[in-house]
Amino acid sequence: MQTETHESARDVLDGLEPQGSSEGDLSVAATHLERASRDIEETVGKTNALNLRLPEGVAGQARLGATGSDSFDARSLEGEEGVVDVEMAKGLAAHEQFHTEQSEPDAEEVTLGTGEKIMAHDFIEAGAIAAQEKVAPGSIRKLSLGYQALYAKVCRFGSKNRVEELSRKGELRRFASEITAQAA
Numbered sequence: 001m002q003t004e005t006h007e008s009a010r011d012v013l014d015g016l017e018p019q020g021s022s023e024g025d026l027s028v029a030a031t032h033l034e035r036a037s038r039d040i041e042e043t044v045g046k047t048n049a050l051n052l053r054l055p056e057g058v059a060g061q062a063r064l065g066a067t068g069s070d071s072f073d074a075r076s077l078e079g080e081e082g083v084v085d086v087e088m089a090k091g092l093a094a095h096e097q098f099h100t101e102q103s104e105p106d107a108e109e110v111t112l113g114t115g116e117k118i119m120a121h122d123f124i125e126a127g128a129i130a131a132q133e134k135v136a137p138g139s140i141r142k143l144s145l146g147y148q149a150l151y152a153k154v155c156r157f158g159s160k161n162r163v164e165e166l167s168r169k170g171e172l173r174r175f176a177s178e179i180t181a182q183a184a
């Protein structure tokens with residue numbers, strides 16, 4: 001999953017630096033960190049995902065159909081209000097979890113009656129984004145523009161539920177034939 005880079009809650013962590021910290025500052029920071037650990041536990045912590053350092057703009061990744069292959073980069077989960085962006089963490093967990101349960105598409109690409117093509121990569125990602133949106137609608141806005149565009153494109157051809165369902169099963173050919181049948 002690719003995301004736009006965003007501002008983080010550095011100010012909370014800066015509160016831990018020694019200069020002029022009063023007990024009050026520290027207890028505020030401690031409260032934030034306690035909440036952060038709970039937030040992590042209740043989102044990405046529920047999966048067996050690894051926390052890895054991923055390339056810039058990549059929040060998480062997983063191999064198709066490979067249980068336990070999902071990973072995320074905690075740097076992408078920094079929130080603006082709390083330490084952890086809970087919406088983002090929930091969305092990321094749902095997205096990568098979806099990939100681990102997903103079958104490889106049955107075609108590299110399909111061409112619709114209109115001549116438009118749908119690439120396997122876009123079909124794979126659109127399904128994961130649909131699953132992500134159900135769980136954490138707000139996290140969609142933080143996807144990279146490329147991902148937002150491919151999602152909008154694939155969902156123009158079918159309902160989000162259908163995109164999710166067929167993408168999970170890797171049925172790109174069937175998706176294309178349903179679109180063609182509807183257009184006829």
Ligand SMILES: [Zn+2]
Nearest residue numbers: 001095125128
């Ligand atoms: Zn993805």
